[in-house]
Amino acid sequence: MNETQALAPADEWVDRYGDDLYRFALARTRDTEKAEELVQETFLAALKSRHNFKQQSSARTWMTAILKHKILDHLRKSKRVQSWGNEEALDRQIDDMFDGAGHWSVRPKRWDTHPGEHFEQKEFLDILYECLAGLPKRIARVFMMREMDGASTQDICQVMGISSTNCWTMLYRARNGLRRCLQHNWFDAT
């Protein structure tokens, strides 16, 4: 996947990246029509922001990142996703997990995960995406850059125009928020 390159002409995108993006979208939506629509939206967004494309990442990676945001937007519109409010709400959620002295008051429950056996990763990832869609957009974006794309905090700070400390705080809020959401919608539900 190490294909540092200039962006191909838009006419070639469907042939070059269409199927990969489609598979990715289909995996998250399970809806062929929706997946096609998302691929088209991704290409159009890529066309609009092609000047943002940096050659150090591959075009496929860049487009997949755009697609992930489109998928989140799509999930946000669906009824299943519950919004969690703003960043302060996430912060309050953390405070509520501890008493005044910083001891656990809402203790993390055990997650029964047996990779390959009972632990259906694909379904888990579905719920994770839904949980992610419920996070404040900025927080979701930072989380995806860090945990999905593996971007360094430095790069994230630059893109988002935030300090490192700010970035770590956002990631902490995101991780804990997702953890609680997964607990509720996956582990408690199954």
Added chain:
Amino acid sequence: MHHLFGLSCQDITRLVSESMDHTLPYHQRVKIRIHLIMCKYCARFEKQIKLMRVVCRQHIAPDAGATLSGEARGRILHALRVSATER
């Protein structure tokens, strides 16, 4: 669990998360490790947020055989061309 080295569980969860984004000073890493050995809830917290990272970073290759239909290809290409000339 009582505050160990002056760090509460809330502090530890924050530091565990931070340690996934940059290298903490040695003395802090030691304090965290010891806390995690002694406190199963903080240890669970660590395990869970690290599991989320592993799952997120795994390359999912689902529906490997699925391809865009010819009709969809044509439609998308058309939309791209229209959008390109509008600019």
